[in-house]
Amino acid sequence: MVDREREAFHIGMDKLPDWIKDGALASGGFPYDAKLSSRQYERELRDLQIELVKLLNWVKAEGERVVIVFEGRDAAGKGGAIQRLTAHLNPRSARVVALPKPTSREAGQWYFQRYVAEMPTRGEIAIFDRSWYNRAGVERVFGFCTPAQSNHFIDEAPGFEAMLARDGVRIFKFFLTIGKEMQMLRLHKRWYDPLHRWKVSEIDEKAIEKWSDYSVAFDRMLRKTDTKEGPWTVIRANDKRRARLECIRHLLEALPYKHKDMATVGKPDRKIALSAARFLDEGGERP
Numbered sequence: 027m028v029d030r031e032r033e034a035f036h037i038g039m040d041k042l043p044d045w046i047k048d049g050a051l052a053s054g055g056f057p058y059d060a061k062l063s064s065r066q067y068e069r070e071l072r073d074l075q076i077e078l079v080k081l082l083n084w085v086k087a088e089g090e091r092v093v094i095v096f097e098g099r100d101a102a103g104k105g106g107a108i109q110r111l112t113a114h115l116n117p118r119s120a121r122v123v124a125l126p127k128p129t130s131r132e133a134g135q136w137y138f139q140r141y142v143a144e145m146p147t148r149g150e151i152a153i154f155d156r157s158w159y160n161r162a163g164v165e166r167v168f169g170f171c172t173p174a175q176s177n178h179f180i181d182e183a184p185g186f187e188a189m190l191a192r193d194g195v196r197i198f199k200f201f202l203t204i205g206k207e208m209q210m211l212r213l214h215k216r217w218y219d220p221l222h223r224w225k226v227s228e229i230d231e232k233a234i235e236k237w238s239d240y241s242v243a244f245d246r247m248l249r250k251t252d253t254k255e256g257p258w259t260v261i262r263a264n265d266k267r268r269a270r271l272e273c274i275r276h277l278l279e280a281l282p283y284k285h286k287d288m289a290t291v292g293k294p295d296r297k298i299a300l301s302a303a304r305f306l307d308e309g310g311e312r313p
Contacts, residue, residue, distance in 0.1 A: 035210055037217050037231050046207045046214075053205020054312055056264040057297040067267040073290045074274045075114050082115050082151065084283035089148035091195045094277070095157045098202030099240060100233045101212035103263045103270070105225075107202065108155055110270045111277075121146070124155040137161065137179060138186050145195065158183065162247035164229060167239045180250045187256035197256045198280070200273055201248060201302075202263040203311060206237055241311035248310070252302035260305040262298050272299040 035046070051061065085092060094111075096104040112120050123144045132140050138158055146152040161179040165171040171179075187197055204212075213230060216222045233240070252258045259276055263269035276299055278291045300308075 035234060037213050037226065037234075039214070042211065042214050046210045049207040050205065050211040051208070051264055053207040054203060054262070054264065055309065056205060056208075056262055058265060058268070061265045062267040062271075064267070067271065070271055070292075071110060071274075074271065074278065075110070077278050077287060077290055078111065078274060079114055080285055081278060081281055081283040082119055084281070085151060086119055086149040087284075091146040091148060092151040092281070093146060093190065093195055093197045094151065094153045095159065095197070095199040096153070096155055096202065097157065097159050097163065097200070098263065099204060099209055099244075100230045101209050101216065102202035102204045103266045104155055104202055106266055107200070107261075107263075107270045107273050108153055111274055112153065115151075119149060120151045120153065122153045122155055123157075137175075138182075145190070158186070159247060159251075162251070163240065163243055166243050167236050168229065168232075180247065183251045184253045184256065187251075187253065191255035196281070198277060199256055199258045200276075201244070201258050201260045202269060203244075203260055203305070204263050205312070206234070208264045209237075210234060238313040241313040245306060245310040248302040249306060258302040260300045260302055262300070265298075268295065268298050271295075275299075 035043070052059070084090070096108060098104055108122060112122060125140060125144070128140065141154075141158045144152060144154075158179075161171055161176055162183075166173070166176040191197060213226065213233065216226050216230075248258050248260070259273075261269045261272055272295055275291060275294055278286070279294060
């Protein structure tokens with residue numbers, strides 16, 4: 027019966043089955059039984075955002091160039107994490123890049139070309155809300171590129187990022203992972219929320235039926251493109267509060283900005299923030 031119910035799920039169903047609501051937080055191997063309290067979250071978030079302001083001041087003063095990539099399944103929480111990261115940063119120096127579908131001209135160019143144009147200049151952070159890794163995920167899963175094109179991309183991406191790193195660009199790549207029931211819950215909520223329904227696309231509506239295809243594609247992406255110059259940090263994001271804090275904490279810990287308050291930055295939660303290698307060893311994206 028449960029299997030038939032699972033197959034019957036669709037984003038616009040009137041009522042979400044109990045097995046989805048009850049299993050959402052624990053889905054995908056999430057390590058906590060409860061979400062972080064809003065009080066603790068708000069307190070930690072404010073303190074970490076103050077550290078982010080210090081970090082950006084250092085980036086501007088030292089002429090640093092920082093690239094931050096956010097990837098993950100639909101409804102994994104990329105946009106919310108980016109909003110909290112940039113909430114109190116000068117948008118002239120911390121820029122969010124969310125590129126639309128390529129034009130016919132861009133489609134005929136070198137694949138990385140339109141992303142190169144968005145790279146940060148001195149004293150700037152560029153935050154990619156999805157990135158060149160579209161070719162390893164959604165494009166591969168939905169056939170928007172050929173398998174040969176996706177394979178070529180996987181081979182070329184590490185070299186592209188190594189070239190950026192050799193030129194002094196600091197690269198951070200976050201992959202936000204959620205469980206299947208959690209994705210169902212969030213997509214359903216989006217559908218019925220008039221303020222967020224605009225986020226739901228035709229691709230989002232097919233996300234669940236393509237779950238296993240995405241799992242295979244993402245595991246391959248993480249395995250092939252996790253490098254010294256461009257390492258992946260996997261964030262278990264069933265609890266958005268914990269996920270947002272750990273993304274920020276990772277950046278603060280990694281960058282050598284001045285006047286860092288280590289007591290405020292704290293220690294990463296290794297149950298939430300994992301290396302790509304550890305994530306894959308633990309089973310990766312669960313089909």
